[in-house]
Amino acid sequence: MFKNRSYMLGIGTGIIVGALLLQLMSVRASAPGPSSLALEEMDPTKLKEEAAKYYQVFDKNAKVYTQTELDAAVQKKVKEETDKLAAAKAQEPPKVETVNRTVIYVQPNLDATAVAELLVKSGLITDRKAFATELQKQGGNTKLQVGFHVFEGQVDMQQVVTNLITAQ
Structure with a gap:
């Protein structure tokens, strides 16, 4: 029995400390506090x-x-x-029915294909090649005016090209 003396001391000490903690918790639980x-x-x-x-x-x-x-x-x-x-x-x-108005801004250094793409996205034209040929026929490849261009109602290809080449 003396051989396991350290184990016996540990178990005894553990039991005593556990009993003391249990007693302390039961005393604390029965005491009235501000939250209970x-x-x-x-x-x-x-x-x-x-x-x-x-x-x-x-x-x-x-x-x-x-x-x-x-x-x-x-x-x-x-x-x-x-x-x-x-x-x-x-x-x-x-x-009263309003007129369909479309405003397009042509930026500086835009070529004819970029302007044609802009016009297709806005719904003014449907055919890029027809626009390019009409623009070339009127000699407007280098005459595209920078700025805002207003299109009212239904416009045909020639009116679109004329509007883009003339200064506003």
């Missing part, structure tokens, strides 16, 4: 404050909706608003 107030001791406002730290707290007479009730109320409001909008549109006079 009984519910009966708290007034309603203090109880509400403590509960608000961990939960959503609502007044007793406040209406709390479930998700289905909320969805139904939102759908009802949306329907009312669409009905109002439809009624307002029915009473509006028809709008």
Whole structure:
């Protein structure tokens, strides 16, 4: 038995320290602290404050909706608003048709192919080659004017080229 004396001392010391810690924890748990107030001791406002730290707290007479009730109320409001909008549109006079206006900015040092690409993207022309031939026919490959060019309504290829070569 003397051979395992150090192990026996360790086990004995561990049991004693464990018993002391257990006793200390049980004494601490029974002592009243500031955070462990009984519910009966708290007034309603203090109880509400403590509960608000961990939960959503609502007044007793406040209406709390479930998700289905909320969805139904939102759908009802949306329907009312669409009905109002439809009624307002029915009473509006028809709008005057506006002219389709397109404004294009030609930057310095743009060649004819870049301008043709710009015109195709804006929807003024559909054929790049036809634009290039019309531009060459009018001698405008080097005469493209830098700046803003305004096109109103439907324009044909000749009007587009004339607008791009003439100064605004």
